[in-house]
Amino acid sequence: MSKSFPIPDKVIYVCTGSKCKKKGGKELGKFFREMIKEAGLKGQVEVVKTDCTDRCDFAPVVCMQPDNAWMPQMNEAKALEAFQEHILRASPDHR
Numbered sequence: 001m002s003k004s005f006p007i008p009d010k011v012i013y014v015c016t017g018s019k020c021k022k023k024g025g026k027e028l029g030k031f032f033r034e035m036i037k038e039a040g041l042k043g044q045v046e047v048v049k050t051d052c053t054d055r056c057d058f059a060p061v062v063c064m065q066p067d068n069a070w071m072p073q074m075n076e077a078k079a080l081e082a083f084q085e086h087i088l089r090a091s092p093d094h095r
């Protein structure tokens with residue numbers, strides 16, 4: 001009777017608090033979702049929108065897990081680079 005509790009391999013936390021939202025946080029979330037879809041990683045990688053992470057001076061803020069890679073002042077070019085480095089690259093334990 002228990003429902004499944006899906007746990008993704010990787011998570012991209014995108015701050016969509018008011019400051020980050022104003023600076024494109026919401027669009028970044030969409031951008032990451034599109035990249036996940038294109039890479040065929042739906043279900044394995046998730047985008048989670050967060051409330052303010054207390055780093056508003058660096059908006060928009062993104063964090064990728066499990067690498068614990070926190071990134072300030074994110075834009076599409078940086079997002080693409082970070083996606084390749086932290087999401088597409090195999091995790092050390094899978095090498």
Ligand code: FES
Pocket residue numbers: 015016017018019020021051052053054055056057059060061
């Ligand atoms: S709104 Fe994103 S860090 Fe505050």
